Amino acid sequence: MVSLPEELQAREAAARQRMEELQAEAAELAVRLERARADLSRWEITRETVVQVLAELSAAEAVPEVVARDASDPKDAPAPHGIGVMAVPPWREGLVAGVLPDVYRDIVEIVADAPGPLQAKQIVPRIRLEATTAKIEGTRGKLKRLVERGWLDEDTPGRFTLARHYGDTGRVNSR
Template structure:
């Protein structure tokens, strides 16, 4: 500002307000762009997780079928916890079937099933997150909800009311989930 020129206070405030408004609009546009990129990245991650789980499941089933000739003849192969891979990069949740024990699940899924088994009634994702040692942020709750949905799809849990999870009626057994 020049030494002799006087700008009125209302004009200066209006100029600052206009600059702040432009900055807010720029940040909102950046935020919208980031939200779109985040949603795409989440979709990519979900597809990769599902692909990895499917490949691990197929490999486990193939190796079980090779190890047990009864499986090819229509028998259900027994799978014990030591034969199921539990390593970095493996997050396999096998479909529940008679004789399958909670121990075959990856640690986080097993913890979720055990928490639900110990609960007096239906449980929501936001109630499970702190019990598995995660912060109760939206991202962690949504990630846990995805795991709960996967356990429902595979027959380990039921979701009679949206967002409320219980042990599956035909699943690992309401009275003895930790006994095997």
Template sequence: MVSLPEELETREAAARRRVEELQTEAAELAVRLEEARADLSRLEITRETVAQVLAELSAAEAAPEVPAKDAPEAEGASVPHGVGVMAVPPWREGLVAQVLPDVYRDIVEIVADAPGPLQAKQIVPRIGLEATTAKIEGTRGKLKRLVERGWLDEDAPGRFTLARHGGDTDRVNSR
């Protein structure tokens, strides 16, 4: 028969081995977590940079050329990296839907082609998404953003049409 102190020592050694195994697993998971965070950070920076470049290209297309003597000094001027970048620029004369991110452009084109006002739940399947509550609400948020930026109008609550800009509605799909 095994004595009680020997049994306790055996159980203590087994528990100590288990603790060491779990500490090793935790350390490995911590390394994997840091790698995943680094990947996420790189992707966020890439997305922000692309949005910034697209916004700058959009602004450059719409802005009149400034003579060199009137141009602001490049030295000392810094563009914040990804801070305040607007993926959906405000609508202005001469701006076309191609400057919008893909999903926003698709939404504007679908609304432009519709014979009347559309609801978010009608747009979701037309942009290739499953008609779930989450997708409908996400699309509704995009529609509201397009209204805020002047691309669309919300004639009645939840009913969206192409914004009227002095007869310029036929330019949505033009280049």
């Protein structure tokens, strides 16, 4: 006959064994879930990139030349099929945010409406993206491109504001 303390000890050991098995299963599921999240993120980025490239190519075909070019100079000839098309043109006097691709225009308008400098991680949810590392880094790249082209300033690393130009009213005209 088994004593009560021995029976309780046996049941405790069985419960502990089952808990350890479930923890191992949970750890395996967590690894599989993280892999699935990474796969999903890559597919989302791929889809968004393809959509953006197609939109930029369509916009490039629809937008007439802004500056007349000398056709005799081959380096100034337009590239065929959108190759080498600059989707984010350099800022110049009279140019409005409406010429930018949608996501860039949204970013400029968000930064323009902000009371102070913004970081990429603050902009991502405002452009209706999930705040994942991939989306934040992608947005940071867009912000850096807007800085390079004169639309935004980055006075402090990682903090972006609307670029100030001579005679600039500070407002973004998206029309």
